[in-house]
Amino acid sequence: MIWNTLLLALRAIRRNLLRSFLTILGIVIGVAAVITMVTLGDGATKAVSDQIASLGTNLLTVRPGQRLAGFGFLGAPAFKLDDADALRAQISGIRVVAPTVNRSVTVVSGANNWATSITGSSLDYFSAGNWKLAGGRYFNESEEHAGKAVCVIGDTIRRELFGSQNPVGGEIRVKQFSCEVIGLLAAKGQSAMGTDQDDTIVMPLRTVQRRLTGNTDVRALMVSVRDEVSTDKVKKQIEQLMRERRRLTESEDNNFTVFDTRQIAETLTGTIKVMTMLLGAVAAVSLLVGGIGIMNIMLVSVTERTREIGIRLAIGALEREVLLQFLIESVVLSAFGGLVGITVAVAASAGLAYLMQVPFLFNPGINLLAFLFAAAIGVIFGFFPARRAAHLNPIDALRHE
Amino acid sequence: MNESAQPEPLIRLAAITKSYGQGAAAFQALRGVDLEIAAGEFVAIMGPSGSGKSTVMNILGCLDTPTAGSYRYDGVQVEKLSRNQRALLRRNYLGFVFQGFNLLARTTALENVELPLLYRGEPAAARHAASREALRAVGLKGWEHHTPGELSGGQQQRVAIARAIVTHPTVLLADEPTGNLDTRTSHEIMELITRLNRDRGITVLMVTHEHDIAACAQRTVHFKDGRVERDTANAGSAR
Numbered sequence: 001m002i003w004n005t006l007l008l009a010l011r012a013i014r015r016n017l018l019r020s021f022l023t024i025l026g027i028v029i030g031v032a033a034v035i036t037m038v039t040l041g042d043g044a045t046k047a048v049s050d051q052i053a054s055l056g057t058n059l060l061t062v063r064p065g066q067r068l069a070g071f072g073f074l075g076a077p078a079f080k081l082d083d084a085d086a087l088r089a090q091i092s093g094i095r096v097v098a099p100t101v102n103r104s105v106t107v108v109s110g111a112n113n114w115a116t117s118i119t120g121s122s123l124d125y126f127s128a129g130n131w132k133l134a135g136g137r138y139f140n141e142s143e144e145h146a147g148k149a150v151c152v153i154g155d156t157i158r159r160e161l162f163g164s165q166n167p168v169g170g171e172i173r174v175k176q177f178s179c180e181v182i183g184l185l186a187a188k189g190q191s192a193m194g195t196d197q198d199d200t201i202v203m204p205l206r207t208v209q210r211r212l213t214g215n216t217d218v219r220a221l222m223v224s225v226r227d228e229v230s231t232d233k234v235k236k237q238i239e240q241l242m243r244e245r246r247r248l249t250e251s252e253d254n255n256f257t258v259f260d261t262r263q264i265a266e267t268l269t270g271t272i273k274v275m276t277m278l279l280g281a282v283a284a285v286s287l288l289v290g291g292i293g294i295m296n297i298m299l300v301s302v303t304e305r306t307r308e309i310g311i312r313l314a315i316g317a318l319e320r321e322v323l324l325q326f327l328i329e330s331v332v333l334s335a336f337g338g339l340v341g342i343t344v345a346v347a348a349s350a351g352l353a354y355l356m357q358v359p360f361l362f363n364p365g366i367n368l369l370a371f372l373f374a375a376a377i378g379v380i381f382g383f384f385p386a387r388r389a390a391h392l393n394p395i396d397a398l399r400h401e
Numbered sequence: 402m403n404e405s406a407q408p409e410p411l412i413r414l415a416a417i418t419k420s421y422g423q424g425a426a427a428f429q430a431l432r433g434v435d436l437e438i439a440a441g442e443f444v445a446i447m448g449p450s451g452s453g454k455s456t457v458m459n460i461l462g463c464l465d466t467p468t469a470g471s472y473r474y475d476g477v478q479v480e481k482l483s484r485n486q487r488a489l490l491r492r493n494y495l496g497f498v499f500q501g502f503n504l505l506a507r508t509t510a511l512e513n514v515e516l517p518l519l520y521r522g523e524p525a526a527a528r529h530a531a532s533r534e535a536l537r538a539v540g541l542k543g544w545e546h547h548t549p550g551e552l553s554g555g556q557q558q559r560v561a562i563a564r565a566i567v568t569h570p571t572v573l574l575a576d577e578p579t580g581n582l583d584t585r586t587s588h589e590i591m592e593l594i595t596r597l598n599r600d601r602g603i604t605v606l607m608v609t610h611e612h613d614i615a616a617c618a619q620r621t622v623h624f625k626d627g628r629v630e631r632d633t634a635n636a637g638s639a640r
Binding site: 004007008011015016304307308310311312313314315316317318319320321393394395396398 | 459462463464465466484485488489491492493495497499503504505506507508512516517519520521522564568
């Protein structure tokens with residue numbers, strides 16, 4: 001009996017190709033939209049958290065001036081090297097402190113030149129910023145102390161100045177001095193803010209101070225906090241210590257700012273999550289619209305189907321046989337639509353993830369959820385009008401207008 | 402069952418009533434119908450619109466249930482049967498032909514005819530053979546793969562008759578089978594029905610409002626106001 005009923009259901013699908021197609025289409029669009037949106041959102045969240053992780057976790061950056069743009073920044077005195085020593089010595093939760101200065105310059109190697117930013121810092125900079133070497137070495141303590149003209153370059157600098165050649169051992173010209181490339185940093189890619197992290201050159205702090213800035217100022221202190229210590233606590237300790245060192249009275253505001261990378265990261269990930277939810281909501285609406293489409297098609301065909309059910313009952317079909325047929329019909333259509341929808345969604349989100357340069361993460365939960373929802377809509381609106389019709393007296397079903 | 406001198410008729414309606422609606426608005430379609438039909442009979446049911454002839458037909462065919470009264474089919478008390486048992490009665494013993502044909506749209510003649518056999522769970526080969534044979538019997542050999550939309554009204558009614566007889570029913574119930582057909586086609590369909598009654602011994606109950614169509618039957622039952630008004634044998638019947 002089940003085979004004959006399956007045959008009847010498949011025949012009914014074939015007989016109404018347009019209706020079957022529209023039903024499937026509604027499910028496909030709904031399922032594909034939800035899955036694609038959520039998958040891309042997941043990918044974007046992953047991309048952002050990866051980038052944040054590459055910045056170095058538990059990282060605090062201390063800069064002179066207030067965060068408020070245009071106020072206090074100019075008047076705020078820079079740090080000196082002993083500020084870094086004081087932080088290192090007096091706050092126990094700190095792992096490393098890297099004092100840094102920055103200078104925008106044009107660097108030249110052979111016939112190539114490139115406008116970039118040079119960072120002067122200590123060896124701790126690499127550990128604080130979570131940098132890895134792709135080749136060569138970091139500068140050593142004696143080079144640091146002597147202010148030697150050596151540098152470690154980012155992957156973008158290698159590409160722009162050296163192309164496919166090995167940069168380690170090569171030379172770059174920075175203004176009036178030339179500098180030996182001793183190391184190449186492993187690529188990190190874009191930062192969460194969209195800047196190229198690999199577009200960087202790192203030299204010993206003293207080298208930059210002597211040859212480029214001409215003073216002993218330190219523009220920023222990068223503070224890496226021990227894993228087990230709360231960054232908030234260290235941040236407060238830094239603020240207190242710096243206030244003392246900069247001799248600020250009770251009534252004065254900080255003339256420096258402590259940025260917490262993780263806070264920025266959390267804000268950004270939070271934003272992306274909200275975006276994903278928003279996209280998911282939009283997609284859920286399209287699933288709903290798809291569902292309403294299915295509902296319309298099913299309800300419009302109810303008259304024809306009711307008469308069809310009347311005919312089937314009149315020639316001796318049992319109520320449960322008619323119901324089984326309609327159930328099979330709607331399950332087949334919904335499941336087929338759902339599977340096509342998942343296929344379309346996986347293809348679309350893999351393609352879009354590639355274009356948007358975010359990782360493609362297959363999310364089984366949302367696939368299952370969208371599939372079940374679509375299937376439920378298909379079955380409910382396909383099956384329940386049929387159930388009502390199959391329960392009528394055959395003659396009433398036959399006469400249905 | 403057959404204690405009386407007369408054998409039990411195939412169908413016996415006793416005091417059948419049918420009303421629609423409730424209370425003051427209730428409409429009495431049947432007001433106590435008594436009717437006996439013997440196996441192998443060809444009975445025409447006539448009457449003006451609203452006389453209850455179609456209602457009695459639907460009750461006889463188990464498509465509808467009476468409000469009160471007794472319906473015995475071949476010794477079985479039909480009003481005591483469940484929905485499913487009535488469906489099985491239709492499936493195994495009754496065949497229907499409707500005024501509006503009631504074929505499945507966009508479905509070939511062959512598939513329409515084999516539908517009742519599908520519900521009877523017959524294997525594919527037997528189904529196909531029986532359906533082709535039924536179509537041949539109604540003169541539609543070669544039209545098996547045409548859908549109702551590609552067939553004339555007369556041909557569609559022939560497909561419907563083939564569907565009704567493919568299960569070898571005991572009773573064929575025809576509700577104005579020629580109502581949608583022109584005179585010439587009507588006579589062809591009536592010839593076919595008469596032949597089925599004569600050659601296969603199928604009991605035929607036919608509702609019509611045309612006297613020349615009713616004249617094909619052996620007996621005519623006239624309805625009026627929900628009751629049997631007259632029950633006459635047709636002297637000049639085709640038999």
